[in-house]
Amino acid sequence: MKKYTNTGSKDTRSGFGAGMTELGQKNENVVALCADLIGSLKFDDFKKNHPERFFQIGIAEANMIGIAAGLTIGGKIPFTGTFANFSTGRVYDQIRQSVAYSDKNVKICASHAGLTLGEDGATHQILEDIGLMKMLPGMTVINTCDYNQTKAATIALANHHGPAYLRFGRPVVPNFTPADEPFVIGKAILLNEGTDVTIIATGHLVWEALVAAEALEAKGISAEVINIHTIKPLDEEAILKSVKKTGCVVTAEEHNIIGGLGESISRTLIQNYLVPQEFVAVNDSFGESGTPEQLMEKYGLTSNAIIEKVEKVIKRK
């Protein structure tokens, strides 16, 4: 199988920060808003270099979303930044009315998504945000897998008109996306070609999918691996092309099994080409305190969990 090299582990949120730094230099209409989490969101450089375009809102996320919507009136491209929980669940109605329904060009950028937020526990570990955001008409939903992809996605969003949700995380994870790989919103990335099973992963689970595919190869199972960074709009063409070849699919995400990527894939399959599917996702529960590694292990979001599901789904073909 194709080899992917970790060029040096980094956190995805630092990729966001690097993307904002570049956007600050390149696009004078880009503005940033933060709700008292500058360090966590890696906004430091943007704030230092462009103080007039940086808005410290304070701990008032609803106000932040509204102000971002207002800033678009006059041509600004606002990027809001806070934890995923406070970016979505806390401000759902503000996003729904002032951003999505009003078709405002706001980029809602969310760090610390999912279990890998770690020790702070379930109050902060949102596992429902993909579902919340993908249900909003017109909302683009992106969940990036590593530093380079997060940086590229951040930059790409400034050139995309319309409301968007960009989800990334806290922990240091392998960085394997080539630094020069273009980010095309809505276009899946075929990471590895295979014939026995399709593994479709998003976010932190993409690396786990690659690790699983390598282990499966040693067992004589040829796994195709697709990186779905854009959950909405979904690249149905890439998904269907793959499953028509492999005949089964495992989806993997750091999200509740209800409302996530897996369910979007299920709908695509049911409407177009039905094959067995298994899910690697959190089984409709809240998280808890622990290290990211402990939590991913306990809640079954690892390469081993993907391997188990692959073996199960192949038997169902």
Added chain:
Amino acid sequence: MKPNTQQLSNLTIQVRRDILRMVHAVSSGHPGGSLGCTEFLVVLYQNIMERKPGFDMDGIGEDIFFLSNGHISPVFYSVLARSGYFPVSELATFRKLNTRLQGHPTTHEGLPGVRMASGSLGQGLSVAIGAAQAKKLNHDNHLVFALLGDGELQEGQNWEAIMYASAKKVDNLIATIDLNGKQIDGTTDEVLAMGSVKAKFEAFDWEVVEIKEGNNIEAIIAGMNEAKSKTGKGKPVCVLLHTEMGHGVDFMMYTHAWHGKAPNDDQLAAALAQNYSEDEVDY
């Protein structure tokens, strides 16, 4: 040239007739607050705001307005239509299938004059603040106006926005509070007493202008001009507009009953008879 007081007064009669007909035609909508804010919105659009001809979303180089209490859409739509944003005849489509005049205002159907959906309360002031800050970034010296209901101040997001606007010196913003003292379930004092709204805004370090006669055209002009004179001096400006819900229709006044209730045929006829205009262009 700005219309004189008599012309503005005639227009308020026409707008009231529009409001009454719109809500009657679909047996739904919110006449009470709409009637109460008729003088204010007529004066705002015809006398106070500096507006460009036509409509573009960014509103650069003109004053812009946000309606936060979106349920008073009938008065907003009527004033927009009679200020030239879209044909008056379109008022007849209010709340009907495929209309651009949704129950609550929205940008979704592309209605000229509307820059933000509102209806879910408490969101308009934040949006107005953002638009005001965009004007500053664009070196656009025009103002941003917003209208909020008083009951709407019970929504917490407003207080986030009120705190932010003064802390960040958003001084190109005039937020008017429609102080009619009523909401769906009763008076604001009965539902959730807010104490002194004036003292609250002053405590949050806003400039406060009070318009005691919020249904008097000349009082509104004077008050809004005073509010404009206080902009650009480091503080956001709040206008406390004392209005009467249902103003102009005797049986709709001094009660909260007509907040969200439409008149029947007889009530419509009686209400129109109290608001007669020889100049009316019927839609």
